[in-house]
Amino acid sequence: MPTTLKELAARAKVHPSTVSRVVNQDPSLRIGPTTRARIEALLRETEYRPNGVARGLKLRQTLVLAVVIPDITNPFFGALFRGIEDGAAPRGYQVLLCNTDGSPDRQRAHLHSLIARRVDGVILASSFLKDQAVRWLRHQRIPYALVNRFSDEGLDPFVGSDDVIGARLATQHLISSGHVRIGHLAGQSTVSTGVLRRRGFQMAMVESRLRAEPELQAEAGFVEDGGMRATERLMALQEPPTAVFAVTDMVAVGAYGVARRLGLRVPEDLAIVGYNDIPLAGRLIPGLTTVHVPIHEFGSAAARLVLEQIDSGQVTPKRVVYAPQLVIRGSTASGAEVLNAVNVASRGIGE
Amino acid sequence: MPTTLKELAARAKVHPSTVSRVVNQDPSLRIGPTTRARIEALLRETEYRPNGVARGLKLRQTLVLAVVIPDITNPFFGALFRGIEDGAAPRGYQVLLCNTDGSPDRQRAHLHSLIARRVDGVILASSFLKDQAVRWLRHQRIPYALVNRFSDEGLDPFVGSDDVIGARLATQHLISSGHVRIGHLAGQSTVSTGVLRRRGFQMAMVESRLRAEPELQAEAGFVEDGGMRATERLMALQEPPTAVFAVTDMVAVGAYGVARRLGLRVPEDLAIVGYNDIPLAGRLIPGLTTVHVPIHEFGSAAARLVLEQIDSGQVTPKRVVYAPQLVIRGSTASGAEVLNAVNVASRGIGE
DNA sequence: TACGATAGGGCAATCGTTTGTTCACGACAA
DNA sequence: TTGTCGTGAACAAACGATTGCCCTATCGTA
Numbered sequence: 050m051p052t053t054l055k056e057l058a059a060r061a062k063v064h065p066s067t068v069s070r071v072v073n074q075d076p077s078l079r080i081g082p083t084t085r086a087r088i089e090a091l092l093r094e095t096e097y098r099p100n101g102v103a104r105g106l107k108l109r110q111t112l113v114l115a116v117v118i119p120d121i122t123n124p125f126f127g128a129l130f131r132g133i134e135d136g137a138a139p140r141g142y143q144v145l146l147c148n149t150d151g152s153p154d155r156q157r158a159h160l161h162s163l164i165a166r167r168v169d170g171v172i173l174a175s176s177f178l179k180d181q182a183v184r185w186l187r188h189q190r191i192p193y194a195l196v197n198r199f200s201d202e203g204l205d206p207f208v209g210s211d212d213v214i215g216a217r218l219a220t221q222h223l224i225s226s227g228h229v230r231i232g233h234l235a236g237q238s239t240v241s242t243g244v245l246r247r248r249g250f251q252m253a254m255v256e257s258r259l260r261a262e263p264e265l266q267a268e269a270g271f272v273e274d275g276g277m278r279a280t281e282r283l284m285a286l287q288e289p290p291t292a293v294f295a296v297t298d299m300v301a302v303g304a305y306g307v308a309r310r311l312g313l314r315v316p317e318d319l320a321i322v323g324y325n326d327i328p329l330a331g332r333l334i335p336g337l338t339t340v341h342v343p344i345h346e347f348g349s350a351a352a353r354l355v356l357e358q359i360d361s362g363q364v365t366p367k368r369v370v371y372a373p374q375l376v377i378r379g380s381t382a383s384g385a386e387v388l389n390a391v392n393v394a395s396r397g398i399g400e
Numbered sequence: 401m402p403t404t405l406k407e408l409a410a411r412a413k414v415h416p417s418t419v420s421r422v423v424n425q426d427p428s429l430r431i432g433p434t435t436r437a438r439i440e441a442l443l444r445e446t447e448y449r450p451n452g453v454a455r456g457l458k459l460r461q462t463l464v465l466a467v468v469i470p471d472i473t474n475p476f477f478g479a480l481f482r483g484i485e486d487g488a489a490p491r492g493y494q495v496l497l498c499n500t501d502g503s504p505d506r507q508r509a510h511l512h513s514l515i516a517r518r519v520d521g522v523i524l525a526s527s528f529l530k531d532q533a534v535r536w537l538r539h540q541r542i543p544y545a546l547v548n549r550f551s552d553e554g555l556d557p558f559v560g561s562d563d564v565i566g567a568r569l570a571t572q573h574l575i576s577s578g579h580v581r582i583g584h585l586a587g588q589s590t591v592s593t594g595v596l597r598r599r600g601f602q603m604a605m606v607e608s609r610l611r612a613e614p615e616l617q618a619e620a621g622f623v624e625d626g627g628m629r630a631t632e633r634l635m636a637l638q639e640p641p642t643a644v645f646a647v648t649d650m651v652a653v654g655a656y657g658v659a660r661r662l663g664l665r666v667p668e669d670l671a672i673v674g675y676n677d678i679p680l681a682g683r684l685i686p687g688l689t690t691v692h693v694p695i696h697e698f699g700s701a702a703a704r705l706v707l708e709q710i711d712s713g714q715v716t717p718k719r720v721v722y723a724p725q726l727v728i729r730g731s732t733a734s735g736a737e738v739l740n741a742v743n744v745a746s747r748g749i750g751e
Numbered sequence: 752t753a754c755g756a757t758a759g760g761g762c763a764a765t766c767g768t769t770t771g772t773t774c775a776c777g778a779c780a781a
Numbered sequence: 782t783t784g785t786c787g788t789g790a791a792c793a794a795a796c797g798a799t800t801g802c803c804c805t806a807t808c809g810t811a
Contacts, residue, residue: 050541051515053797064761069799071432077800081759101517102456103797106766111453112517113496121481122679127473134499142622143513146497147484162494164402166452166463190401212750302683309685334660335683404767414790420769428770432789454767457796754811762803767800779786 052095062292072099074363079256090264098219105167110245114355115145115168117159119175123272124327125300125344129196131173131364140356142169149175157182164189170355170367172348176200177239189352191356194351198241204366206358208351215340215373216249216294217256219322221374222338224257225294226382231259232283234269234276234288234300246296246324265290278301284311292320298327301380317335321380335379342373403446412439415711419443423450457519459544465706466496466519468510470526474650475678475697477525481697484523491707493520500526508533515540518653520707523699527551528590544710545702549592555717557709559702564591566691566724567600567645568607570673573689573726575608577733579671582610583622583634583641585627585651594622596677597647617639620651627654635662635670643671643732649678652688652731671732686730693724 054072058065063084070078071088080088091097105111114137118126134144145168147159156175160182163171170192176183176199181202186193194206224232233250236243247266254261264286269279276295280303283290295301301323305315313319315335323330336375350369358364404680405423414435421429422439442448456462462561465488469477473524485495496519498510509524511533521543526549527534533648537544545557570615574582584601587594596618605612615637616721620630627646631654634641646652652674656666666686674681677692709715 054796054799065760065798066800067760070760073799075800078760079758084759098512098516100457100797102453102462103766105453106451106457106797106798107799109766121472122478124473124475127478130472130497131499134497141513143496143498143510143517146481146485146492147494148482150473159494161449162492165449166494329680332657347763359568405769406767416768417770417792420767421790424769426770430789435789452766454796456770457766457798458768458770460796673799752811755809757806757808759806760804762801764801765799769795771792771794774784774790776788778786778788781783 051100052097053100057088057095057097059090060091061091063088072097109167110169110359111167112142113145113166113168114142114352115147115159115166115171117147117149117163117164117171117173117175119140119151119271120148121146123323124329125297125299128327128344129174129348132345133348133352134347134348135345135354136352142352142356151175153177153180153182160186164191169359170194172196172351172355176241178241178244187364188229192355192364194349194354194358196351200241206354206364206366206368208347208354208369208373210342210347210373212245212373213249213252215324216246217253217340218249218373218375219294219324219338220250220253221257222377222381223294223320223322224253224259226292226320228290228292229259230265230288230290230292232265232267232293233261234279234283234293234295234304235266236271236296236300237268240271243296249308250294269296269303271297272299273306275299277307278303280304280307284313290319291293292316292322294322294324296324298323298325298330298337298339301339302329302333305337305380316379316381320382323380326376330376331378333380338378338381339376340373341376343371345373353373368395402451403448404451408442408446409446410438412442414439423448440441443497460518461710462518462520463493464496464517464519465493465703466498466510466514466517466522468498468500468507468514468522468524468526469500469721470622472497473501475680476650476676479678479695480525480699483696483701484703485699485705486696487700488707493703493707495655499506502526503526504531504533511537515542520710521545523547523702523706525549527592529592529595530590531635538715541715543660543706544716545705545717547698547702551592555703555718557715557719559698559705559720561693561698561724563596563724564600564603566675566693567597568604569600569724570645570675570689570691570727571601571604572608573728573732574645574671574673575604575610577671578643579643580610581616581639581641583616583644584612585630585646585655586617587622587647587651588619591622594647597645601645620647622648624657625656627651628658629654631655631658632646635664641670643667643673645673645675647675647680649674649676649688650688651688653680653684656688656731658686667730667732675730677727681727682729684731689729689732690727691724692727694722697722 054065058068149156174196178201180200184202197209199207235247251261267279267282269275308319323337323339326339330337330339405416409413410418422628450491500507513604529552548560550558586598618627618630618633674688674690677690681688681690
């Protein structure tokens, strides 16, 4: 029942196209001052809003971006979403949010709906290394970007950080703190972040002539409960690690829980390093040493990347990569050490 | 460039309407078996997906629900969103997420866009007591529901819990633990939850012949930093409280932070109770005693409420109210006490 | 006076579907 | 042979906007 252009036109005794031109301030055609005034009064009176669906059909744009993530409940994705929204809003875009819970099927189902809806762009933060869905997205010629995780299946528009370097940084920090027996709470090997962070871990170990023993690398997934189970396995070893590098902060949170349950002090009995630097990391007691990445900027950069493609009409496999930075907190050092710690993080670089 | 009905029709040498009828399995008109087979083959071959925008224009439905909240970064809203999505997905709906950061202006702006987009329904979890936007929503005759917070401006479809009872429960618990000087970290008085939880607090105090002194009630807003500032003010009093009831768990988290900084032990020096029982509450050390409400169900119930209205075509000011339950953890009792604690929570009731 | 320029606004096609109605044709009964 | 009925498919009018093009006054100028 909202007002339509046609109704307004009838009331103003003009043709619908004329009303449309007033609404859109069409520069190509000038409207007489009196008609314009009459129509504008009507517009205000009726609080007319053009039907976005009809507009979308005609103009072939919906002003909607879609975000596909595993779980918005995870603080990482909350921050990411805000970044995306902030990047998209200035251009009048609103954002559709889709949770997959890590299921490729749900991801596919969501993507199908999104394509049918003709969303103007898709931001995918839940991709796998071998992800046919990504290939499919590319094939659809719809503007899209991968965030944080990327896919093997070709070169995609991507925003993220260098996971190998970040993981190496984290592990080096543990090594230089004197740890020798260091464990890794690893992510799934089906996901780029899982593979690359493990690689960074191994690289740091080898570079320091330490052995990255398989038994010290336990798959933990990316969230808390996996972190708990993996930590339990590691601490049940004959010779448990004195430090662990967790693939994400949430996994590290799981490690905190187990350490506490086992009566282990952090960092004295078990040092812990995370990845991502979600807000929660700084609130843990002791604070979690972690690899900082600019989550919010991941989001806004991804939004911009997609908007660029929308503007240019081309899918450009541009990659925006931020340098990770180590943030040292209490989970790897005693209080005094934290105060003296030099932040050895590499500088942040732009694209 | 996606395939259209017309193209398919041309290729199958039939009229577009015939293709449409095959796609939608239109029961009103039977299609000959050979034509049908021909068309179906074509549909599979081209992976045809009807243009949702055109469909939306014709059918006057977008299969989109919108959610308006203050900040998805807040765990409460993360859980709420998942509930909404879970309630909406079975019906083929996807969900647009809008953050307002508590700004009425942004809320209005978002609602305007949403109406223009012709979303099928709106779930508003960021309403104020005096909220013209709510009146406006009602006036638009668009299916909507308020969640958690409600508005004064009339009777709206609503899902939430009884804040007065919940707050009373929380405060009574502190009183029965022997506390006399109890503070309240209050929410804004522009929001129903702020007002009602304060009322519940005062009610419990008065019922126990305790004075709810104004100086012990400090406005904290609903998130962490407000909780910190309010706690600081309270603890700086001549005679600081020995316990506080925080309007939300996030505010309670702020109280934890200040307590720690001031060297106060929880619960010995300062007992703390929160509200909502977000996942974080159980992970704090000590665990946060809080008022549990079924956040996820708030979301799915709200989605159902909106879907009902969409189906019936009417705005029904039905209210779904869940009973809050007290969850006792370490922030109000020593370890032994927690083990012995009787859960005095009221029973959960359905609608 | 006649002609061209210009301003102001109407016309109609189009975007991709849906769906009530009409139409052509063959079968069948009267 | 004519009328009726059923089948299978085409027709066309929406849904609500946008926009290139055309039309008609009116004004200025030669």
